[in-house]
Amino acid sequence: MDLQHVNAKLLVRDAEAVDVERVIPVFHGWIQERTLEEILLDVADYRHVPAGPGVILIGHEANYSLDDAGYRLGVRYNRKAPLEGSAQDRLEQATRAALRACNLLENDSRLEGKIRFDGRNLELSVNDRLLASNNDATREALEPEIRVFCARLFAGKEYSLDYDREPRRLFSVAVKASEAFTSDALLRNLAS
Amino acid sequence: MKASNALWTEKLAGQMPEDLAREIEIFENEISLRKQGKMDERVFAETRLRRGAYGQRYDNGQRHDGKKVQEIAYPSGTLTKGPNTLWDAPGMQRIKIPAGGLKGAQLETLAELAEEYSDGIAHITTRQDIQLHYVHIDDTPAMMRRLAAAGITTREACGNAVRNVTACPLAGVCRDEAFDITPYSRALSKFLLGHPDCQNFGRKFKPSFSGCAQHACGLASMHDLGLVAVKRVESGVEKRGFQMYVGGGLGAVPYQAKLFDAFVPPEELLPLAQAIARVFARLGEKKNRNRARLKFLVHDLGIEKFRELVLEERRNLPHDHRWTEYIETAGAEAERPLRAPGLVPEATSPDFQRWLTTNTRPQKQEGYVIVTVALPLGDITAHQLRALADIVRRYTKETVRTTVEQNFVIRWVSGADLANLYRDLHAAGLAAPGAGTIVDIVSCPGTDTCKLGISSSRGLAAELRRRLGEKSFEQDAAVQNLHIKISGCFNSCGQHHVADLGFYGVSRKMAGYAVPHFQVVLGGEWDSNAGSYGLPVVAVPSKNIPEVVTRLTDRYVAAREIGESFREFIARIGKAEVRKLLDDLTRPPADSSDRSFFRDWNDPREYSLGDLGVGECAGEVVSSADFGLAAAERQVFEAQLALEGGDFAAAWQTAYQSMLEAAKALVRSELADLADDPDEIVQEFRARFYDTQKFFDPFVGGKFAHYLFAAHRHAAALPTPEKARHLIEEAQLFIEASHNCYNRLATPVSV
Ligand code: SF4
Numbered sequence: 038m039d040l041q042h043v044n045a046k047l048l049v050r051d052a053e054a055v056d057v058e059r060v061i062p063v064f065h066g067w068i069q070e071r072t073l074e075e076i077l078l079d080v081a082d083y084r085h086v087p088a089g090p091g092v093i094l095i096g097h098e099a100n101y102s103l104d105d106a107g108y109r110l111g112v113r114y115n116r117k118a119p120l121e122g123s124a125q126d127r128l129e130q131a132t133r134a135a136l137r138a139c140n141l142l143e144n145d146s147r148l149e150g151k152i153r154f155d156g157r158n159l160e161l162s163v164n165d166r167l168l169a170s171n172n173d174a175t176r177e178a179l180e181p182e183i184r185v186f187c188a189r190l191f192a193g194k195e196y197s198l199d200y201d202r203e204p205r206r207l208f209s210v211a212v213k214a215s216e217a218f219t220s221d222a223l224l225r226n227l228a229s
Numbered sequence: 230m231k232a233s234n235a236l237w238t239e240k241l242a243g244q245m246p247e248d249l250a251r252e253i254e255i256f257e258n259e260i261s262l263r264k265q266g267k268m269d270e271r272v273f274a275e276t277r278l279r280r281g282a283y284g285q286r287y288d289n290g291q292r293h294d295g296k297k298v299q300e301i302a303y304p305s306g307t308l309t310k311g312p313n314t315l316w317d318a319p320g321m322q323r324i325k326i327p328a329g330g331l332k333g334a335q336l337e338t339l340a341e342l343a344e345e346y347s348d349g350i351a352h353i354t355t356r357q358d359i360q361l362h363y364v365h366i367d368d369t370p371a372m373m374r375r376l377a378a379a380g381i382t383t384r385e386a387c388g389n390a391v392r393n394v395t396a397c398p399l400a401g402v403c404r405d406e407a408f409d410i411t412p413y414s415r416a417l418s419k420f421l422l423g424h425p426d427c428q429n430f431g432r433k434f435k436p437s438f439s440g441c442a443q444h445a446c447g448l449a450s451m452h453d454l455g456l457v458a459v460k461r462v463e464s465g466v467e468k469r470g471f472q473m474y475v476g477g478g479l480g481a482v483p484y485q486a487k488l489f490d491a492f493v494p495p496e497e498l499l500p501l502a503q504a505i506a507r508v509f510a511r512l513g514e515k516k517n518r519n520r521a522r523l524k525f526l527v528h529d530l531g532i533e534k535f536r537e538l539v540l541e542e543r544r545n546l547p548h549d550h551r552w553t554e555y556i557e558t559a560g561a562e563a564e565r566p567l568r569a570p571g572l573v574p575e576a577t578s579p580d581f582q583r584w585l586t587t588n589t590r591p592q593k594q595e596g597y598v599i600v601t602v603a604l605p606l607g608d609i610t611a612h613q614l615r616a617l618a619d620i621v622r623r624y625t626k627e628t629v630r631t632t633v634e635q636n637f638v639i640r641w642v643s644g645a646d647l648a649n650l651y652r653d654l655h656a657a658g659l660a661a662p663g664a665g666t667i668v669d670i671v672s673c674p675g676t677d678t679c680k681l682g683i684s685s686s687r688g689l690a691a692e693l694r695r696r697l698g699e700k701s702f703e704q705d706a707a708v709q710n711l712h713i714k715i716s717g718c719f720n721s722c723g724q725h726h727v728a729d730l731g732f733y734g735v736s737r738k739m740a741g742y743a744v745p746h747f748q749v750v751l752g753g754e755w756d757s758n759a760g761s762y763g764l765p766v767v768a769v770p771s772k773n774i775p776e777v778v779t780r781l782t783d784r785y786v787a788a789r790e791i792g793e794s795f796r797e798f799i800a801r802i803g804k805a806e807v808r809k810l811l812d813d814l815t816r817p818p819a820d821s822s823d824r825s826f827f828r829d830w831n832d833p834r835e836y837s838l839g840d841l842g843v844g845e846c847a848g849e850v851v852s853s854a855d856f857g858l859a860a861a862e863r864q865v866f867e868a869q870l871a872l873e874g875g876d877f878a879a880a881w882q883t884a885y886q887s888m889l890e891a892a893k894a895l896v897r898s899e900l901a902d903l904a905d906d907p908d909e910i911v912q913e914f915r916a917r918f919y920d921t922q923k924f925f926d927p928f929v930g931g932k933f934a935h936y937l938f939a940a941h942r943h944a945a946a947l948p949t950p951e952k953a954r955h956l957i958e959e960a961q962l963f964i965e966a967s968h969n970c971y972n973r974l975a976t977p978v979s980v
Binding site: 081089 | 230231232233236237240286287292294295296299301302303304317319337340341344345348349350362363365605606608609610612613615658677688691694695831832833834
């Protein structure tokens with residue numbers, strides 16, 4: 038299976054306390070400062086849509102967002118451009134990018150520490166129905182890859198997988214770690 | 230960009246109508262040719278536009294990030310998909326939805342595309358289309374294939390073609406309609422799609438149908454071809470027909486459509502439309518885009534001559550069996566309910582009661598209800614589209630349509646199902662109340678994504694929606710029912726001319742900075758198929774617009790007479806009084822350290838740092854050009870007052886003088902001792918600003934200068950009320966363009 042267009046979303050804690058509007062100038066700042074290696078283009082504000090994509094930093098290779106889909110607020114990385122490498126490389130690239138963005142938000146003084154990874158919850162999805170339909174065949178094909186990746190990400194600690202089985206949606210799995218990690222710790226795990 | 234793009238052809242083979250499959254294949258080949266440099270960028274631009282693939286803001290590869298202009302280093306480098314439009318820059322895909330009608334499976338397809346190729350949002354436009362933003366051109370053939378397999382085409386969604394045929398979304402269920410116009414609108418849409426007679430227009434051509442004359446649903450008077458259902462009795466037999474209007478349109482200078490025929494029988498509908506298309510293709514302007522809409526042709530020829538030419542064309546048309554064959558089966562397609570009729574329940578909560586009040590209305594068929602799903606700014610997520618698909622399957626035979634107010638309506642809902650349907654909509658975040666009220670604000674994309682946007686129409690709409698939403702149900706009923714419509718520039722995509730409170734984006738300089746503003750447009754009428762157009766009263770900084778709304782609505786509540794509509798109220802108190810009421814709001818805050826005033830809604834970037842070079846620390850430097858332009862604005866306002874007072878000759882003359890004043894202001898910035906002689910002003914303006922193209926707008930070129938030249942040529946004319954009104958609109962635009970020209974010239978280019 039050609040695993041492309043991986044999305045990774047890190048849920049944030051105390052979502053009710055997060056003022057999503059405050060991320061708008063931060064994302065604009067990332068464009069100004071060219072904070073990320075990817076080409077960043079603009080900021081789209083969808084706060085008016087309930088359980089929507091929130092505020093999106095539109096990029097060429099990928100979009101970053103503070104996303105509220107399913108009323109689960111999180112930092113999302115949505116890979117648009119195809120990527121070379123193995124399935125492990127692509128899972129790692131998306132997760133690392135989401136972690137890095139989350140880390141930047143956690144440490145941005147303008148946000149006063151209000152945006153924090155909740156430590157346990159990561160959602161992985163594949164934004165291409167033809168490559169990865171949301172069915173048993175895809176789940177069977179991808180689970181071994183996801184398990185190998187999660188073992189690395191959580192440094193061998195336990196975690197659970199919970200698939201979204203609504204066939205019309207994107208292939209998607211909620212990963213929950215049994216113990217809490219910081220974004221720094223997860224980035225270190227991926228680096229080792 | 231999607232790794233799966235090439236796989237869709239095989240996957241959907243046999244599932245697409247052959248003609249659409251072939252169309253998409255041709256487009257894909259054109260993409261390849263353009264990439265190989267074997268197709269001219271201009272030709273490619275028109276071909277992609279005719280497939281609905283539009284450009285988007287910053288697609289020239291430059292963006293002002295609030296500090297400087299950044300070059301965007303796309304991987305495809307300098308490859309373009311049109312003049313000054315880089316290949317990799319995201320674009321907008323418009324998807325035609327004839328009469329707004331969709332089925333559950335189509336909603337699901339749109340959800341998939343929004344998720345996979347766009348930003349997860351589908352946007353409903355003011356012409357019942359769907360738009361997806363931030364789409365890569367390489368992804369468009371796969372998208373089009375998936376749409377084609379779902380029975381949807383993007384063909385001729387943009388470009389110089391017949392655009393989406395819009396229709397009253399209540400057709401077939403409305404108590405006030407003459408008859409159901411749905412089959413006729415579909416037949417016209419199908420007939421004109423790709424028709425050889427419609428391939429050589431100088432500009433777009435927009436048709437619309439309405440089931441009655443009194444309501445707004447079809448907006449017939451602002452369309453190139455507007456059709457209003459009527460019935461009449463001939464020899465004791467009731468016959469169906471259409472009032473046919475031609476040559477309406479909003480745009481920079483709006484024109485009311487003219488009545489072409491008071492009763493066109495169904496069998497003449499398609500052939501007459503074809504004859505109109507042929508006349509438009511043959512005689513419509515081709516070189517000057519700015520005068521190429523049908524409205525100019527009708528205006529220039531006069532309706533009598535235009536009618537004569539069309540009827541002659543009609544007589545010579547070879548017969549086409551498609552003209553009438555649909556009529557026999559027209560009734561057979563009529564929608565039917567899924568569920569038995571029932572009574573609307575008692576509301577069990579205040580929220581449900583509010584929603585029932587504003588978002589439902591009874592159908593003409595007893596026991597059934599039309600439900601409006603009000604979408605904030607016309608946006609809906611992929612998840613919500615799927616939920617909507619489930620809901621329309623659960624309660625109806627998938628009878629759902631988009632509306633020109635950027636909402637959905639679900640038709641044929643049994644009254645007995647309303648409580649459950651409300652519960653399901655609520656679970657999907659789709660049960661916002663206030664449909665059709667002051668909070669249900671219509672807005673074009675504006676500076677969010679449109680290349681021509683001047684101010685943030687969506688940002689303003691979101692802010693007004695938030696503020697008004699908080700108090701909407703305590704508001705006076707007359708205020709609740711007002712319509713607010715916002716465009717990001719004079720082009721009127723947000724239909725600001727036909728709102729009670731209309732706004733369109735302009736920019737002004739204040740304290741040496743460019744500041745986003747909106748022109749306040751009053752006097753428009755939404756009902757009676759957009760019965761009359763409003764005029765701009767005054768430009769107000771964007772951040773003061775919420776206060777404009779508060780003051781105008783408060784004054785209306787306090788001072789209106791019994792039964793007086795907002796439009797009547799504004800006409801009675803007069804624009805001078807309105808201007809006085811808003812006067813202090815036109816000025817910058819005393820404390821200019823509050824930088825938020827110099828930014829647009831939801832955009833932390835300084836509106837234009839290029840203006841920093843002028844008078845930043847030296848206090849307010851007002852040049853003679855500033856004074857001259859301000860005088861021009863005053864004069865155009867006086868022209869409006871003259872129009873309001875019925876003195877059309879004075880209105881005409883004053884509007885003309887205001888243009889001269891603005892031109893003089895520009896010329897005097899170069900030639901201080903310019904005389905007051907009109908010939909000399911126009912001559913110098915032409916030589917210094919038109920011939921040199923300094924006046925030219927990056928998008929519309931010298932269009933507005935022609936307004937001055939024409940006004941000067943006809944300075945001694947005796948105007949009709951309509952002509953006086955048009956000249957005022959043109960003068961307003963000329964003055965705006967003069968402001969922009971002066972700002973550009975006074976602004977050091979920042980890179
Ligand atoms: S009105 Fe202007 S800003 Fe709005 S969509 Fe039309 S062209 Fe763009």
